[in-house]
Structure formats: C-alpha cells, structure tokens
Amino acid sequence: MKLIDNIQDAWRFASIRLAVLAGIIAAWAASDPAGFTALVDTLPAWARPLVGLAVFAAATLARVTKAGGQDAPQ
Secondary structure, X not given: OOOOOOXXXXXXXXXXXXXXXXXXXXXXXXXXXXXXXXXXXXOXXXXXXXXXXXXXXXXXXXXXXXXXXXOOOO
C-alpha cells in the first residue's frame, strides 16, 4: 500500500472530514441507540432511505472535486 504524497495535508480533504463526521455519528449511534433512533424517527418515512444516498453522494463528490481556496493542498 502506498500513501499519497501529501499525507500531512489529508485533514484538509473534504472526504476525510466527512469520514470523521460519519465516525462520530456512528460512535454516537452505538453508544446511545435510543437517542439515535429518536433522531431518525423525526425524519419522514420517505426521507430515511435518502439519508444513505446523500451521505454517499457527499463523500463521492468531496473526493472527486478539486478544492479551491488558499489552504487547498497542492
């Protein structure tokens, strides 16, 4: 396995930030299943399947789009 050249800048990648957020949410769901279920229950039934699709789309777009701005990795 070969790491990317600018691994020290990986925290700046939107996909890494999304992965961290997903990890935090998963940890919360595991530690407080009742609270997580209560949050999910606030969503309409038709919107629940779209959450997974939205997470997938956000992670994919974050990985394949080029970040702009001054602090973007070179």
